[in-house]
């Protein structure tokens with residue numbers, strides 16, 4: 170199966186939870202580098218990426234631009250119009266790779282979901298998007314499981330380190346510096362980020 174992959178993306182002032190480490194300009198460049206990593210993985214898995222952005226940004230990527238910044242409203246307007254299998258992949262999953270995406274899209278259930286850290290939802294694959302609607306934010310994983318159950322849809326919850334690791338907070342950068350192979354890891358390193366391994370838990374530090 171070769172589904173479209175919708176990738177929600179907020180180019181302006183993204184990743185505010187990383188504000189103590191990165192300026193707004195750096196967060197915007199970092200979010201774009203993560204998006205490029207996600208798009209590249211989606212293409213490797215033979216998915217057709219469509220970026221659902223809150224504004225047009227300078228790129229050759231296929232984009233749908235929506236004026237309303239509300240993620241749920243935007244996606245719920247798109248879902249009923251799609252006849253085929255559809256993937257929703259967040260733009261902050263720079264560890265995504267071909268194998269992990271194929272694992273999701275090859276589910277034998279009606280849908281597959283990869284939970285994010287802390288109750289979020291990182292990836293949703295729907296064979297019949299018309300029957301589902303999204304409700305992101307808060308414990309969206311719990312909400313999505315209930316929406317699927319109410320709609321009579323079977324769900325595979327996919328256990329994937331690479332798709333579970335969304336980059337929201339400082340600790341998450343450690344995972345990217347260890348396991349990342351793409352542009353977003355290179356961007357962090359170009360800013361002077363590295364791992365501090367001397368004492369206790371591994372941390373991420375930035376050279377001044």
Ligand SMILES: Nc1nc2c(ncn2[C@@H]2O[C@H](COP(=O)(O)OP(=O)(O)OP(=O)(O)O)[C@@H](O)[C@H]2O)c(=O)[nH]1
Pocket residue numbers: 177178179180182183184185186187221222223238239240243259260261337
């Ligand atoms: N199209 C669209 N995408 C969004 C919106 N809000 C977040 N996203 C995207 O959804 C994904 C998950 O969002 P968050 O983890 O909350 O990212 P964020 O809003 O940049 O980060 P914080 O400011 O730290 O909450 C990321 O890929 C964002 O780019 C929105 O209102 N519209």
Ligand SMILES: C[C@H](OP(=O)(O)O)C(=O)O
Pocket residue numbers: 285286288289290291304305306307308309310335337
């Ligand atoms: C959009 C939101 O992302 P998080 O803030 O949990 O990364 C969610 O997964 O519901």
